[in-house]
Amino acid sequence: MNSKKFLRNSWAQGALGACLLLTGCTATTQNTPSAQASKPRALGVDTKNFDSSVRPQDDFYRYVNGTWLKTAQIPADKGRYGSFIELRDKSEAALRTIIEEVAAAKEKKAGTDAQKIGDLYESFMDTERIQALGLEPARADLNRIAALQDKQQLPELFAELTRAGVPTPFVLFVGQDAKQADRYIAYVNQSGLGLPDRDYYLKQDARLAETRAAYLTYIETLMRLGGEKDPAGAAKAILALETSLAEKHWDRVRNRDREATYNFKSVAELEKLTPGFSWSRYIKALGAEKTPGIVVRQPDYFQAADALLASTPLPVLKQYLTFKLLDNAAPLLSTPFEEAHFAFRGKTLQGLQENRPRWKRGVEAVEGALGESVGKIYVERNFSPESKARMQELVKNLQVAFKQGIDQLEWMSPTTKAQAQAKLSKFTVKIGYPEKWRDYSALTIDKADLYGNMKRSDAFEYARIINRLGKPIDRAEWGMTPQTVNAYYSSTMNEIVFPAAILQPPFFNPEADDATNYGAIGGVIGHEISHGFDDQGARSDGDGNLRDWWGETDKAAFQQRTGMLSDQYSGFSPLQGMSVNGKLTLGENIGDLSGLTVAYKAYKLSLGDKKAPVIEGFTDDQRFFLGWAQVWRSLNRDDALRQQLLTDPHSPGEYRVNGVVRNMPEFYNAFGVKEGDGAYLPPEKRVKVW
Template identity: 70%
Template sequence: MSLKLFPRFFWAPGALSALLLTSCATSSQAPDANAAAQKATGKLGIELKNFDPSVRPQDDFYKHVNGTWAKTATMPADRARYGTFIELAEKSENALKAIIEETAAQKDLQQGTDAQKVRDLYASFMDTQRIEQLGLEPIRADLQRVAALKSPNEYPALFAEFYRWGVPTPLAAFVGQDAKQATRYILYANQAGLGLPDRDYYFKQEPRFAEVRAAYQKYVEQLLALAGEKDAASAAKNIVDLETKLAEKSWDRVRNRDREATYNLKTVDELEKLTPGFAWKSYLKALGAENTPGVIVRQPDYFQALSEVLTKTPLPVMKQYLTYKLLDAYAPLLNKSFEDLNFQFRGKTLQGQEENRPRWKRGVEMVEFSLGEVVGKLYVERHFSPESKKRMVELVSNLRAAFKEGIEQLDWMSPATKAQAQDKLSKFNVKIGYPDKWRDYSKLEISSGDLVGNDKRATAFEIQRNMDKLGKPIDRTEWGMTPQTVNAYYNPSLNEIVFPAAILQPPFFDPEADDAVNYGGIGGVIGHEISHGFDDQGSRSDGDGNLRDWWTAEDKKAFEQRTSMLVEQYNSFKPIDQMSVNGKLTLGENIGDLSGLTVSYRAYKLSLKGQEAPVIQGFTGDQRFFFGWGQVWRSLFRDDYLRQMLVTDPHSPGPIRVNGVVRNMPEYIQAFGVKEGDGAWLPPEQRVKIW
């Protein structure tokens, strides 16, 4: 998909090991037995050189496991954050570069083949000489089209066309499963059109946010001036004022998480009444979505207010706004002046990056988003073994069995709700490594000398593929991530958990490593994704993916009491500038982490079949399990990126994903002998257990 729309943002044993033993509970098992145990399990899988023995695991578990790494790691100049995920992402990136370069070296590639498209897309991005020569020419006709607007009646068709190119407007639409009728596809309408990362950026009064707003207006002005706007300062003020009005009407991210509140099914006629003056039928026709069975409006009062904003905004101001949106969207693909200006604000000011990413990396990124499954197929052939997939199948099976057992052991849930939960768990679909059916790119045209055209066509291809789902059966083979993505996800409407190949490697998963560490690492990730099916929002869907209430009133109340305690816990974390983690925004991910690690621990214990885990290098099995979790979240953040994360990201920062979870688990308390007065101590009555 479009590069401009989707930027990639989702340790020496020896003496150190001896020091660590002073702060960890150990076993009296004989050294010979320890050596034999490690030989049986392969390598340890724990990166001991990253540990900081000056920090006790009873006080700050994250720093104990990652402290030396945090002191010695260097943030790459082209990154806003760094850590395990970025290390693996760069490994994946280098693998893709090798694939692309080998493809480009092939001679006599036939036009229209996947290989030709990979070669020419990358070549179009790397041809900086041609990009410089073209200047603003690739979007000249689009700018002229905006300048020629004569009436607001033209907005619907133009907004739809912009959307097909990946250029933001005040609204967006996409096709997805109907949350309450999961056997059909339907169109969703969503608020959009802001140039800052979130609505709150327009209103927060802290000094740094005021500085960002001033820098943003200056960026808009400079971008317009570079494109030839005569009164760029006045135009920039108009644009920021318009976006501020849109932000005032926009829902915040906590409200947008509410799957019931954002489900508002309308007929097209009802939608036109909701937004008078905006011809939805024209918009849907231009979008290619005329045969949608209805429209699910995610923020109805935003769309009601949008009508007034569009009506009261003078046509010249709307032209300025749309001109800016075009320039901002395509600046990374234009000549160096536009590219540098875009990076200075979007990379440096907003996220703190010191340097733009090397061009080859951005070229690989463009191929990844436009032809992801083409290069993904080759990536899997080279970097994902059948043995790894087989081991993952076993791990997922064990985690599901542990979750099933955990449901039955819950003392706060009634038998009726437990039966519904078990039914949902039994219907989980699991996808591991790569798709069974690869995407067909035969209708996508790519040309070596047309970077902006390639981007437009690739984005429109993906949008059309999405719109073409309307009226068709649900495609349960589709993947929402490429195999080379270092991530995983749960989809509530499909009731599926998905684990791309690229995350199935150390430190998350190592087939040669100790089982305890794998259960703490990838096991925690598997448990996390399963738990999303039972978090505050995922639990609203049943086993068939339909949004419906399957809870008794008493059970729902008991669930909400526990989740509210978790909200308060995470609200207390202040990573920077006294800015707190938003416990409500991050609730789903925090439930996923806590419940995921809890169920993974249970699965690890079941895997031992009643036997005691061996002590390896002085560490008990339980300690190694928690080390496995702690080390996968090592991370560094630039200050501006961290501020943005706290406002926009439903995930807590890495250190909090470790410390916020383990202090709730009695198993951790026991494994490390945590006592009242220790930094990680949480009184038993304040600990949260959900699943």
Template identity: 70%
Template structure:
């Protein structure tokens, strides 16, 4: 895993919901399809000339779709696919990511090889950044020299009183400290930018890793302490074993007051607006005014504190931690951040823990892939502009615009048809839906990298400057109008997202290809696949957290008390359903943590179904390859979530990821939909059967 500048988001955490990362590939022979249900009105329609888009070669016909739809659709693929040695998981998303990476490699290597690069141009910077990563001989010869000044600054820390300035510098450069700052829209005043501070400082993936007593988590803690010790040894620490033990103890104290991920999703609980003066009084002993000056955020009108009691505990912990331990802790943070950019010994140590132990990867990713990843992290839109020119057609954008329009109309009709919501709240929901902004493919305006300095052969300096550049770009928003044209993902990202503060849904170019979107295929699979994705993102505007913002992006209560109670009753049923899923060991899906994404899946596919029916204009869908349109629609959804995980990654995912694993994004959804029950003739006693009173319908 190569180092990237810290992700600089322009939304408050919880305000943005992304589709995910999941998995894909190829597989066995083409089995006979299930017969269409006799009751389907389209059964008498003639076959169409368009390909179905159904990847029937991946089916497992030993399983009935009525019992385990995910296994039926993907079982052949699951049986015949192995996770690449350099991956922790594999599936549709990773397959498309590999394609995107290969396309970017071609673009980047052309820039690197060009002899006529204009100094200061994006092509020069992209090429030199990539070449600085690929020049392993120079990296080895430099040793620790690229971070010598960083280590010296930490070593010269004279007292805990100087931590605000040091934390600010580390934040700017993408190095972890117990506090992190970012600039985003004020969740309750979406017309202005403001600084948020949020908990940080943990070297393990989540607070739970410090406390879970199961053997696997105990083993991870032991391996983590050994990792810290080895990094410190490589960095020249004489008493690395004792230092590693003290660092783990310090992080465990920070973890005690760190909020759990499910709690961090609560946008009201994490909105605590304070002036700088109030913040100083709230945590005496840590100067926030000095921190804000050091980080460059003095212009913020106030500060939104996401986890107030964490920061009180953080200040108390820092006060009682011996100064040598603070130095060792921050030395380790510098080494951990830059290890993938240093010598082979550092790189191998970093991968052995962060890649192999935590995620189960068997091999480190090829260097060129990590080089591409580094360029993406530093100059993503510069290469994205070239990617779009070569790999995204205007026709695809037009087709997507039509699909989105149909999905919006279907959601509009769905709101009107709700039997549990009052007319008052429906009017508010319709107002919000009418104000959605849709972004497809790529930005209208590209980022300007003219002020970013990239120096040949200076890998660490290049990455550091890229991080500071991106951080400063966000800080420069303070006091300025909201930039509604900005994108939170590059066009080459295989994903999609909803941003509640901007009330927008965004679909990068790279996800708009098979199996998500095939402009040459029949509409049924497209509506089940990319239509379900579109519906998922629209539904995020109305999930348990997105529904707290109005159409202008402001966090406020626009529900009647009765409607809110009815909504919570339905979402509570969904929490209970998903909390029963048991992917590995004794670990179950966290129904509270995954609630927003589960609402997005269920409501999104429901809306996509409605949109598909509207697209037919009361005409019967043809039978293609022996499948009815209704069946093809559900196949479209089922096949985009095929995925396999290494055990280590899956355990981490269940603790940290707000998305459910692939099988439950399929089976957990379809059993709640009567449309699926009818399409496949599901009956009581079948695995996919849920009694009508136990089915959840929200939007």
């Protein structure tokens, strides 16, 4: 998922479903142009990255990427680096050109997107003004917290902070009703932590203890800069409060359970659950009165949070909210705030050596606030109709292959197969960019007010989401901008979405051989399709409704297979003392394995009766797997990797290659893997889901 504002804010975390991190093709019943063409295609894989000292039968990931892993350097301003980051850098550079061209224009009509793009960027780059203002931009908001006289005023204050993107102990957002997907409904979710996950508070790991100590220092620093009389005492009280919240937070594995997190309640029922907090006033203050009910994601957390709010002294609550506001505002304020923020959130949490250059942070700010406005120009310059057409054909091929794969499943009954086919037939596909661009006319941008610009942007986006209530489902909406290097599946929309920026090498290379492209972007397409049938996506039907369409025997067979996959990944340990969480990453691992399996099937169908050539000594089957492996090359700093293992539902890149191919008989055949090889798994231990 990306880090743009839509996804960064705590209230938007439930907005998207599962996400990831071509040559010319026709429908799978026909031959692809490249299979028939006489002009030879390029390999599409950079062999300079190979490590010839490693056998592909032992460690395929390092065979394909080993020299790159030994020689590449993680940039000082990054916690990780690899194919995705390289493309994101490319996208970022393209956006910089666009934004700076717009900003440099002499005449920009007030209220236009051009004026807003240029003025927002200039407000971020005006460091002289930012330095001179110091804490002043946030003063009114800090005074609003300081003026709190009674806990009975918390609903309105929490609503104000939520609209401004400032975390509170819980958050309300609006999305499709998971059990009635033709309407929008309000969800409430646990929130309020300043560390990346509850485990950062509760685990006794030595490095996490150091992180907590650094966090305490960071809280104290911001509180001192904010004018707190006893910053050390305030920091201890804030950390203690967050620790108490963390103890009641559901862990990430439990939060993946879509049935457990769907608890429909009326507003009155929710107020009985939390008698100390007025949900009716909170909902009114947010403008969400049209909601048909409330889906409470973690009911016992809300009971605990209500009790904790009641028992926490009002001065401590005010200190906590003050810190939340300062933490959110720090990157927009003067140097002392900015440096304190980077020292903890960059250096400590991710191991970064340097803060990102100012222009990169300015581009991120513009993209977060006006992403589709900038994206429209990006698409005009960087995405051709031909690329979209090729991608559409490839997606069709993958869908046909998935359909055939369902029919061929030996473990699934005809009745359940029919249900799966019905769901697949209702998939919606979005490629490149939205058909309808977002309207930013209601957003005011002032060249002299960076803090206000970002606050208004948060409020604009929150209002856009709240205003869905009572309206028909907007099926044209996108959850990512076109310039995002990623892809996603939405279970309530039952759609797969591929932004323009991911459709370039090494994912999609128009000059490369079909086999390589099927292994790369084909695997990505298959991954997103498979999310509709992973352990959580498979709980929804083709209309996006959360319901059980599985026969009991089929469900047991599915769970047996996915349980084996979970156990496999739990055995991977990329960092001393830490392993991949097979239950947390299960959905993404199913997406990888099933996605690559169906991509291989689609490639073979695309050949028809044509025989693919050998290119640079590699057969087409070998090129298919090479295409997949080079996509996932990545380097990680230890702290960034630790955070990924604790919080990210995606496995590290190494296992997105080695963890997948060892389960595929096609890989064994392509590279002659035999018993005793590092990639070998006995047939009875190999997993095939879809």
